[in-house]
Amino acid sequence: MTIDYLIIGQGLAGSLLAWELIQRGCKVVIVDNGRENASQVAAGLINPVTGMRFVKSVEVDNLLPTAKLYYTQLAAVFQQTFYIEKPMLRLFRSDKELTHGLKRLNDADYNDYLGTITSPDHAIKNLIAPFGFLEQKQTGYLQTRPLLSCLKAFFIAKGIYRQAEINYQDIQLQSALRWQDISPKQIIFCEGHHATHNPWFSWLPFQLVKGEILTLEHQSQLPDKILNFGDWLIPLNNRHIRVGATFDRENLNTLPTERGKAELLNTLKSVSADLAQATLLYHQANIRPCTLDKQPFIGHHPKHPQLAVFNGFGAKGSLQIPGFCQYFADTLLNDSPLTANIQRHYATHFTG
Ligand SMILES: Cc1cc2nc3c(=O)[nH]c(=O)nc-3n(C[C@H](O)[C@H](O)[C@H](O)COP(=O)(O)OP(=O)(O)OC[C@H]3O[C@@H](n4cnc5c(N)ncnc54)[C@H](O)[C@@H]3O)c2cc1C
Numbered sequence: 001m002t003i004d005y006l007i008i009g010q011g012l013a014g015s016l017l018a019w020e021l022i023q024r025g026c027k028v029v030i031v032d033n034g035r036e037n038a039s040q041v042a043a044g045l046i047n048p049v050t051g052m053r054f055v056k057s058v059e060v061d062n063l064l065p066t067a068k069l070y071y072t073q074l075a076a077v078f079q080q081t082f083y084i085e086k087p088m089l090r091l092f093r094s095d096k097e098l099t100h101g102l103k104r105l106n107d108a109d110y111n112d113y114l115g116t117i118t119s120p121d122h123a124i125k126n127l128i129a130p131f132g133f134l135e136q137k138q139t140g141y142l143q144t145r146p147l148l149s150c151l152k153a154f155f156i157a158k159g160i161y162r163q164a165e166i167n168y169q170d171i172q173l174q175s176a177l178r179w180q181d182i183s184p185k186q187i188i189f190c191e192g193h194h195a196t197h198n199p200w201f202s203w204l205p206f207q208l209v210k211g212e213i214l215t216l217e218h219q220s221q222l223p224d225k226i227l228n229f230g231d232w233l234i235p236l237n238n239r240h241i242r243v244g245a246t247f248d249r250e251n252l253n254t255l256p257t258e259r260g261k262a263e264l265l266n267t268l269k270s271v272s273a274d275l276a277q278a279t280l281l282y283h284q285a286n287i288r289p290c291t292l293d294k295q296p297f298i299g300h301h302p303k304h305p306q307l308a309v310f311n312g313f314g315a316k317g318s319l320q321i322p323g324f325c326q327y328f329a330d331t332l333l334n335d336s337p338l339t340a341n342i343q344r345h346y347a348t349h350f351t352g
Contacts, residue, residue: 001029001181001182001183002027002183002184003027003029003184004021004026004027004028004184004185004186005018005021005026005027005028005029005184005185005186005187005188005332006028006029006031006182006184006186006187006188007021007028007029007030007187007188007190008030008031008032008166008187008188008189008190008191009030009031009032009037009189009190009191009192009194010030010031010032010037010148010151010152010155011032011037011038011039011040011148011190011192011317012039012042012144012148012313012318012321013039013190013192013311013313013317013321014030014032014188014190014310015030015039015147015148015151015152016070016151016321016322016325017310017321017325017329018030018151018155018160019074019151019154020325020326020328020329021329021332022158024329024333026333028160029160029161029162029182029184030155030160030161030162031161031162031163031164031166031179032161032162032163032164033163033164033165033166034163036254036284036286037192037286038192038193038286038287038288038289038317039144039148039317040144040145040148041211041213041284041285041286042144042213042286042317042318043141043213043232043234043242043244043245044141044142044143044144044318045139045140045141045142045226045234045318046064046067046083046138046139046140046141046142046318046319047088047136047139047228048060048064048113048136048138048139048319049104049110049113049114049136052096052097052100054090054100054101054104054110054114054134056109056110056113057319058294058295059323059339060113060319062323063320063323063324064138064319066322066323066326067083067319067320067321067322067323068083068085069322070322071083071142071147071322074147074150078147078150078154080146080150081143082142082143082146082147083140083141083142083143084140084141084142084143085138085139085140086141086224086226086235087115087135087136087137087139087225087226088135088136088139088225088226088227088228089124089134089135089136089225089227089228090133090134090135090136090228091127091129091131091133091227091228091229091271092129092131092132092133092134093131093229093230094131095131097131098117098131098132101114101117101134102117105117105134112137113136113137114134114136114137115134115135115136115137116134116135117132117133117135118132118133118134118135119132120132124223125221126221126222126272126274127222127223127227127271128270128271128272128273135225139226140226141226141234141318142318144318166179168198168200171187173304173306173307177306185306186306186307186308186332187306187307187308188308188310189201189307189308189309189310189311190309190310190311191311192287192289192311193206193208193252193287193288193289195289195297195309195311196208198309200301200304200307201297201301201307201311203345203349203350203351204291204297204312204342204345204349205291205292205293205345205349206289206290206291206292206297206312207249207290207291207292208249208252208287208288208289208290209247209248209249209287209290209314209315210246210247210248210249210251210252210253210254210285210286210287210288211244211245211246211247211248211285211286211287211288211315212244212245212246212248212256212257212260212261212264212283212284212285213242213244213245213264213283213284213285214242214243214244214261214264214265214280214282214283215240215241215242215280215281215283215284216240216241216242216243216278216279216280216281217239217240217278217279217281218239218240218241218274218275218277218278218279219239219274219277220272220274220275220277220278222235222238222241222272223235224238227271229267229270229271230267231243231244231245231264231267231268232244232245233268233271240281241275241278243264243268244264246260246264248260252287253285253287254285254286254287255285256284256285257285260283260285261280261283288314288315289312289313289314290312290314290315291312291314293344294314295312295340295344296310296311296312296314296320296324296340297309297310297311297312297340297342297345298310298311298312298324298327298328298340298341298342299338299340299341299342300342302343302346303352308332309342310324310325310328312340324339324340327339
């Protein structure tokens with residue numbers, strides 16, 4: 001079978017890239033081993049302004065509208081809502097954070113993303129916020145699991161999905177690119193953290209980070225807003241919340257740990273004592289494909305241009321992947337200059 005692109009990995013990156021290329025008339029096959037991936041475990045949070053100093057994410061003014069439009073269009077196709085927009089309360093953890101928040105509030109460049117600051121004397125019931133909080137706008141979360149299920153069903157219905165573990169030695173590069181019965185023009189690896197085992201792309205400076213996340217049932221009265229207090233809390237409905245996520249650069253496996261759970265529950269109790277009574281429903285862990293320079297890894301192998309990578313979306317896949325799918329498709333089909341091109345690492349990391 002001759003096709004344009006063989007995509008390896010049906011996480012958010014591979015799924016949306018496949019979708020984008022199909023919309024543009026390409027012949028695509030997508031292969032995945034069917035195991036739980038980072039995209040399914042992720043909370044899907046989109047937060048345009050992050051960190052202690054409240055800094056806008058790189059290119060957020062372009063990436064956010066693209067992501068929102070993308071998820072709205074997918075919702076129309078599959079008759080299901082995937083992206084839930086919900087304001088976020090950023091609870092200050094110190095006077096210093098409050099000062100940074102006040103500074104950003106006076107910056108016109110942040111008007112679209114920041115609301116008002118509430119002082120501690122106007123506290124919300126059940127919420128411990130001794131330094132007050134800032135309301136953030138244009139935040140929300142992507143329901144990744146239903147989105148990936150819909151896309152998988154779509155690929156299966158089109159006969160372009162294969163469940164298989166790709167063994168790299170089964171990929172034939174010469175004389176023509178081939179895997180099993182498929183002859184693609186290019187193979188695009190969208191393997192998330194597994195890319196560190198890929199013989200053609202493991203030289204890229206990944207900086208993987210394990211994360212653990214909890215789903216809890218509770219009886220407390222909470223605001224119907226996302227809370228951010230270093231960790232975050234997403235109210236799924238008035239009884240269920242997701243809480244996360246830990247950052248662990250040492251133990252790069254997908255096992256939930258007692259330590260991770262305790263860390264998340266302790267921080268949670270510090271913002272709402274009531275939530276100490278919450279019941280744990282799920283405890284999950286996976287690995288974020290973060291990168292040394294915090295930019296995605298997109299582009300072609302320096303010696304084998306028929307092999308490409310679309311990866312490195314770190315902790316920001318929901319925000320970044322739709323926009324970067326479009327940029328990459330423009331490059332693949334129209335030769336447009338590529339943003340986040342891995343060429344930036346050829347000289348420093350590729351040894352041949
Ligand atoms: C705990 C946690 C919380 C997170 N929270 C957020 C959040 O709130 N917001 C956000 O935007 N991001 C979040 N992320 C990050 C998010 O998960 C990633 O940015 C994104 O999902 C990466 O998608 P991906 O498709 O690159 O990788 P993955 O989702 O890991 O997909 C890669 C796929 O490739 C398959 N694969 C790999 N190698 C092979 C092979 N050889 N053969 C066959 N199949 C293969 C894998 O099985 C997998 O299905 C979180 C991550 C974690 C772990």
